[in-house]
Amino acid sequence: MYDFVIVGGGIVGLSTAMALGETYPQAKIAVLEKESQWAFHQTGHNSGVIHSGIYYKPGGFKARFCRAGNQSMVGFCQKHDINYNICGKVIVAVEESELPLLENLYQRGLQNGMKVSKISAEEVREIEPHVRCLAGLRVPSTGIVDYQKVAQKYAELIELQGGELHLNTKVVKIVNTNNDTQVIETTQGNFETRFTINCAGLYSDRIAKLAKAKPQAKIVPFRGEYYELTPEKRYLVKTLIYPVPNPAFPFLGVHFTKMIDGTVHAGPNAVLSLKREGYHKTDFNLRDFAEVMTYPGFWKLAAKYSEDGIQEIIRSFSKAAFVRSLQRLIPEVQAEDLVPTHAGVRAQALMNDGKLVDDFSIVQSDNSIHVCNAPSPAATSSIEIGKAIVNQMPAFSHLQTNLQTSLKV
CATH class of the missing domain: 3.30.9.10 (D-Amino Acid Oxidase, subunit A, domain 2)
Known part of the structure; x- marks a missing residue:
């Protein structure tokens, strides 16, 4: 039984797992990624810019997370000796x-x-x-940086925290059980979890539907x-x-x-x-x-x-x-x-009305959170997005009870 399973091993999924491990050091955490390497798609094909936040609507998630993320990303690179240039x-x-x-x-x-x-x-x-x-x-x-190297460092830190990393693991079905948990069926077996976090990027809307959530937009x-x-x-x-x-x-x-x-x-x-x-x-x-x-x-x-x-x-x-x-x-x-x-x-x-979702979109559902829109500047903001997702956990009182039991807090 896992406390948290993160679907998607891009930079946002990995940063979320890292933040969870920092907040709940005894939690059992797994990251599932369908590809054979981490951060393969959007993270691995972007321009590597550490964005400033100038373009985004004041007060919105993008503006706040990017502004803070610019600083936290630089601090992370300095701490872990990752080459960057402001x-x-x-x-x-x-x-x-x-x-x-x-x-x-x-x-x-x-x-x-x-x-x-x-x-x-x-x-x-x-x-x-x-x-x-x-x-x-x-x-x-x-500034500029190689976000695949940043994501790889996230993965290394997750393993040091005790988290599990599963590559070549594609999610095919999500089943809600009578025990207030979910069983995530994958090409590499089943993962039962108390809480699912969907960071599947290009497939986030489909994963949300598998979890019986109702995303208000299509990717x-x-x-x-x-x-x-x-x-x-x-x-x-x-x-x-x-x-x-x-x-x-x-x-x-x-x-x-x-x-x-x-x-x-x-x-x-x-x-x-x-x-x-x-x-x-x-x-x-x-x-x-x-x-x-x-x-x-x-x-x-x-x-x-x-x-x-x-x-x-x-x-x-x-x-x-x-x-x-x-x-x-x-x-x-x-x-x-x-x-x-x-x-x-x-x-x-x-x-459905033809409007692009112009801000990050994080949707809550039963026993799950779905990151349904996280294009640029998500890489810059990844540390802050991970923190924000963890900060939403107290909204789920039943989850907190389960965690306190499992973590012996």
């Missing part, structure tokens, strides 16, 4: 129409309690000599495709360079990211993936595709953002169009300076 980033306006949006973003940064400064085009060029813009913001707290996968600057052109980017995001579109736009290994990635675009784990244009899964195509919320979203969506699709199939987007920031970039690199898939929760 290099800062610039956000730039390249057209007159973007200047009011830049001002709004500056005010949001101040509301979120951040150190952010307005800088002129000349000051931008002192930081990023090859950028051409009208004005910019300097966000010094943004729709969006693939983000990247190019990489050739080694001889990496000098064009010193830190991180972002455009002013379009407030009418839920993605940040293509940008330049210097990675912790010294490479420079350019992107991503955002296109519908025809498979939840579809990292290539040709990847296709009939069930995943049918779920999206028959979901009213998707068609309402598509109608609302039809023009932007078409531009993203064009950028996906036309390198020339992708390059033109990048040249808005750095005019010197040419097609021959870019080579394709890995793509990522974002698990984005979408409501």
Whole structure:
């Protein structure tokens, strides 16, 4: 009998298990992951940015967790000797129409309690000599790290706490018993638990349904495709360079990211993936595709953002169009300076009315908690999300009674 079983071995699932082990050191904890390695999907395919929190609605989970997570992630890396770099980033306006949006973003940064400064085009060029813009913001707290290495350290700490880690373990069924517990049936046997925590990312809505929870949104996968600057052109980017995001579109736009290994990635675009784990244009899964195509919320979203969506699709199939987007920031970039690199898939929760869930979503159910929406900046916020989930445990009085019994508190 387990006290806690976490479904999903990405960075959020592992951080949650780590936080539980710290709070309940005698609890029996297991993490189940269907892949053969930890943090394989969203964590292993992201851009490695330690986000600042400037973009997010003040007071929301993303704003609070990201702001605190920026500091706790840096502290974790320092404590465990994980390579990171707080290099800062610039956000730039390249057209007159973007200047009011830049001002709004500056005010949001101040509301979120951040150190952010307005800088002129000349000051931008002192930081990023090859950028051409009208004005910019300097966000010094943004950094870069390898989140797979962070997640691996989480896993090592869980084992030191006495937690169990199970790879190649896919959940196929969840059964509620008469003893106020759940039996999680997997490809590697059954796990009986007093409490289940769903951190399944791209499959979080399906796991929630297996547990008889009622997620209010469906996961729709969006693939983000990247190019990489050739080694001889990496000098064009010193830190991180972002455009002013379009407030009418839920993605940040293509940008330049210097990675912790010294490479420079350019992107991503955002296109519908025809498979939840579809990292290539040709990847296709009939069930995943049918779920999206028959979901009213998707068609309402598509109608609302039809023009932007078409531009993203064009950028996906036309390198020339992708390059033109990048040249808005750095005019010197040419097609021959870019080579394709890995793509990522974002698990984005979408409501039936066509609204994207724009904040982290953590849903409580009987004997379970479901993280139903945790895209970027979830990696930055992972330590804080784990703490928040643990802090929700006192809401379950019957669970506390069971824990006190099992832990002999």
